[in-house]
Structure formats: C-alpha cells, structure tokens
Amino acid sequence: MTALSILHLLPTPPMEMTEGKVYFHGKDLGLLSETEWQGLRGPQIGMVFQEPTSSLNPVIPVGDQITEVLRTHTHLSDGEINSKIVSLLGEVGLPDPPRIMRQYPHQLSGGMCQRVMIAMAVACGPALLIADEPTTALDVTVQTQILDLLFRMTEEHRLSVLFITHNLKIVRGHADRVAILYLGLVVEEGAPDAIFDHPQHPYTEGLLAALPEVSQKGKDLFNITGTVPTPYEALHGCAFANRCPRVEERCRLENPKLDELTKGHKARCFYPSKR
C-alpha cells in the first residue's frame, strides 16, 4: 500500500493519500500533474510486482510489452528498441532473447516472467526500483536466483531499491536499512544487524522469535498472541497494545512516537527492550 501511494497508483476514489508528502530527488510528488507522473514512473522509478504472471498482459507477447515502455519513454528507433530488448533480456539471464520476445506470459514460468518484469523495470534506467514481494510467489531455488539477479542489477545500474517483503531472512542479507511496519505505522527502523540482533520493539522481537528453525526443535515457538486489529477498528494508544507482552496502562492511552534510541536505530515504543 505504501509503495502504491508513493507511485500515485491508488485508485482514487475510494483511496486517497490524506496526509504527508513524498519527495523524490527533492521534488514534492504531490504537486505533479498526471503527465509529469508519466515522466517519472518508468524513466525514474521502476516497479516490480508480486505476482509476475498476473502483472504482465496475458494477450501480448512479452517483447511487445517492453517495447511499449521504451516507445513511451524514449526516442529510440524500432531497430534500437529491438536490440535494446535483446540485450536487456540477456542481461536478466533469459536464454535465446529473440525467441522469448515473441512468447506470451503463459508460455514462460513464474521465474522467467519475473525476469521479464525486472528487465522492464530497469529498461529506461531509473534511479529507484520499488520491488513489492518480488520473490514471494516463487520456489525457493528460483527465489535465490531472482534475488541474486535483482541485487546484481541494482549494483550494476547503481539503483536504489525499496524492497517490500515479509521474509525477514532476505532482508538481513541484502538491505542497508530496514523498517518494520505494523498496522500502517513504522514501529522500528535501523540497520539490519541492529534490528536483528537487538530488536527494540516487542513486535519485531516477536516476529524474529516466531520463525521456525531447525535449531529450535522440540521447543515451543514464540507466539504473538491475539490477532491484528482490522484497520476499521478505532484504536487508542499504541497499535500493538492488544498483543504486546510488555503492555502497560500508558500504552493503551497514548500513542508512542518513533524515537531514536541509538544512532540510526528508532523504535515506536514506551518500553523498548533494555538490551
């Protein structure tokens, strides 16, 4: 949802970004016209979605879908576009690009479609890539390949990445900074090592302790009690209060702020862990 609102992709109405601002290269994106948005999405910010097979158009060959992006945003000739696509598809590790270009999404596997999506996202040389659960729908071995590819591409193209995932392990290996979201709020933010080794917010602690691992065999897993309140419920105080093991009276009344505890490490909690 955060990613979609950054990119101005929320269907309005019913949804609307009601408060706050998004800056990109110092420019307030809230002031952009629809045409200016067109110049931003694609050439400057690329996006990779969760379900590769359903985010591609099923009735258009994948080559034509990349062509559309390049034709909209660049002034390349047809011949140049063609050779650019061949080199892009090669770069994302697809065998025989001229053949792949003519194929429809259903003829490709999930992993291959995600490679096409990545090629499309970097086609116009953006500065920022937003990847929304890009490997969630894929098998583990394919998942590692796509992650490798994604992070190799970001290094080679000098891209910044906003990587959205529920998989904590991926985050630790690849991110420079991590923000943990709960019910629409950042509850903790910092360097991955700080967050994983010294989590401060009880929600982060719970998430980490709940991961099943072979080494935990025979022990009960930590279990965050209760369920996530629906966004419709009116909340007083801390959003996590109803599930928190450290909850105090104050948490149910006041809303904690995102405080900086140590340099670069912030948590939204009145009683962060003392470690």
Added chain:
Amino acid sequence: MLLSVQKITKQFSVQRSLLGRPTAFVKAVDGVSIDVGAGEIVGVVGESGCGKSTLGRCAIGLYEPTEGAVFWDGLDIQKISEAKKKSIRRKFQMVFQNPYASLNPRQKIGDILREPLEVHGLLESSKRSGFVKELLDQVGLSKEDVDKYPHEFSGGQRQRIGLARAMACQPDLIVLDEPVSSLDVSVQASVLNLLSHMNRHRGIAYLFISHDLQVVGYLSQRLLVMYLGQVVEAGGTDEVLGNPRHPYTKVLLAASEGKGVKIEGEPPNPAQAPSGCPFHPRCAFAEERCRKERQPLLGNENGRKVACWKWDQL
C-alpha cells in the same frame, strides 16, 4: 507400521486421443517408499511440482497409485473391502493446504465438525455437541464458534478448524499438506505449536508435507527430500540437515537459511523429465554418468538414503 507406502508410482494422463484413450503421461510420483510409525513425524520437502502433494494424497487414499501399494496398519488399502476400509479410514485423516477452499462455506463450524462423527458413527448423538465444543477448545477456538460460518474466521483460525475436523475421529495419523504455508509468520508459529502439542500429548503421527525446509526440520524426526517425483535424500532430520549429501538438499538448505546459493535453471516440467538423474541439468557437480543413468536410492542401516553418484565426494 502405521502407514507404509511401498514403491508407489502415480501417473496422470495429460493428453488423450480422439477416442479418449490416454496417449501421454506425466509421472508425478516415481517409485517412492515411506514409512510412518505410531507417534512419529515424518516430513516431505520439495519444490512445487515435485509430487509431494500427490504422494500425500496417495498415502491417504484420495488417489489410487498406478503402481505400488499403500498399507494402513499392515493392510493393503486397495485389496481390503470398502466396509473394512471405512472402519480404518477413521484413523487416517488429512488437513489440506488452503483453509479457504477446504471448508464448506455454507456449513456452520459445528456441523463441519459433527459430520465425521456421524459418518463413522462415533459417540451417541446426544454427546456429540459437547465433544465438538471440546474439540474447538483443544485447538484454541471458542466454544461459541459452533454457530459461525467459515468466512467469519481468519486463515489461521480456519486451519485450526481443519485440524479439529481431522481430530474429530481421534486419528492415529494425519497427513498435513502444507498446513502453514498460507499463514503469516506469527500465526504460523501458533499452528506449529498446536501441532507439536497434539503429537506429544496424544501421540498422533504426522506425514508433514511442506516446501519450507525450516518448518519441516523444526517439526519432523525423519524427512524425505523429493525432486521431480523421486526421493533424492532421506534420513533422520538431524543427520540430513546436519550433513546433507545430495547437491539438491544442500541448495535447499542454504536457500532456506537465506544464504546466497548458486543454482541454475528452474524445476523442470515433469512431463519432460530429463534423462539420467533428474537433477543433473541444474547440478553444479554433474558429469557424464549423471546424464545417462540415475543412481538408485542407496541406504545404510540407519535409514539414511541418498540418490547421487558422487554422494561420498561432495
């Protein structure tokens, strides 16, 4: 042995001739054997399309294997009478992957849980309602939930209902097909805890099927790693994960720990299985022999098995 699956093969026809005769087959499971003893948890791991769900469905009698046999309590389920099968069937239950699709949306929870009791004629009808409430309590739901419909529950709660339904018949074994893969991390932990309690306190055995090696490793005492319908490695969980011998197991383990691993290609389509060892096109150590013939599953006396020509060199 409570459950014994012996060298089963399951073929599906993927193409038919004009007259409806099958002309092309895909082997979803290819010569797999597996035993589950009373109170034991045996895990099956593999990627999508490796045949692990088909194996589970054959084991529980939902599919009839093309070759091989399935034994429940030592009885061949294809040879015994339907009446006899029904009486044993009570002891062998299943929980399905998708908790949104495996509960009838028009049935109340109480009716969903009462049905297996009626089918198997368990308990006097006057005692059933009380028992159903007890079941709900055991899986961590409220007794008032009997009058609710499935849509009123979250995914984790529905999976608990699925488990309660399987528990209703007081089974000896439950086949769990990816029971936690559609759940959030924190909900997943609570369902795994529940499963582990049921096993410890009631001695229910599980055949636990999952793509997640960490989940399987956490819960199971023994495990099988499957690739393209075949077992590539099997043994005690601690030995297999502590010292994996098959290159595919090594890759799966590293990937599940979030480590970067080098592996090429994607799981092949079972309809076009490669020659020789099914893993050779993606294996970093493949040599000429691997392309031509497959190493049969070799085992030692501890039940440790591996299907790789180079298992002692890697």
